[in-house]
Amino acid sequence: MIFQGSVRYPVDEIVIHCAATHPDWMRGQPLTAKRKEIDRWHREERGWRKIGYHHLIDRDGAILPGRAETEIGAGVEGHNRGVIHICLIGGAGSAATDPFERNFTAAQDRALRGLIDAIRAETAITRITGHNDHAAKACPGFVVRNWINRA
Template identity: 60%
Template sequence: MTNPALSLIQTGLRDLGYQPGGIDGIFGGKTRGAAEAWLAASGAPAETSIAPDTTSIIYQGAARYPVHEIVVHCSATRPGWLELEGFAAQFKEIRRWHVEDRGWRDIGYHWVIGRSGVVIAGRPETEIGAGVVGHNSGVIHICLIGGFGSTENDAFSTNFTAAQDARLRAQIQAISMRTQITRISGHNEWAAKACPGFNVPSWLKGA
């Protein structure tokens, strides 16, 4: 049964830039996800614009590669991974994988977003990351905690939280205000991988 009051809520969520699905007065999965994202953003409008908002450019490395792209990744860990130890422990473990197991000088990502939407900085944005083989210069890499067992065409909400959705959109917007971002992609667009566990272009469109 449809609920007229819920239709008004769906309309409000849509007007704020969230994606509640059809305005049908039915509390389905999309409406729930939109409401959770709105709550995670403390009632603020969704920050979905990815158009360059600045004339500034971030340059990476000694060769000063201009940053024009963001690539999204996932940690491929289960939802409850190191949950009791907390997000800082999760971040530390990913850094250990990269430094001790792979021999890199630091964690490969520039930003890591936890299940609660909290974000921790990794490499400085002015340093070249290590997220995609052969595709790191001029790229900022963002990693989402989660994604174990995901496929490249899963819905975002299958493997990640509404808080992560809101934070990733906000992080993209913040980066686009520091440098002219012209492309946002997933790791799976550059390699035969499921990572980040969803289709980034479709997610950006709210599909």
């Protein structure tokens, strides 16, 4: 079981996000550089202490951690305790109801499904949602429940 924070909130949900970046954003740069830029956005533009997401998934399917899974994330205002936040690189201009493949790659699809399976192996996940399930936003740029059911 994964627990977050000093209160040890049990992790039971995964929320999926997108970075709202264009497909060629920072092309040729390693995912570590992209994580550094997103961390800068979160620190400088939002005033957070560090990157809000626990994992990032690049266009090629590479996965890189952000915050430790044992730390409370900062992905959805008022809905972060007991949640693992995963962010897909891409999604600029997406609509909440777009199909996954309109804004993301097959490699990201495989990586996201694999990461979800790995997290499920560590903790009792009862919900997998998108940012748009909790706020009036397009993020992550697809309907998560539809995407999950396509597997």
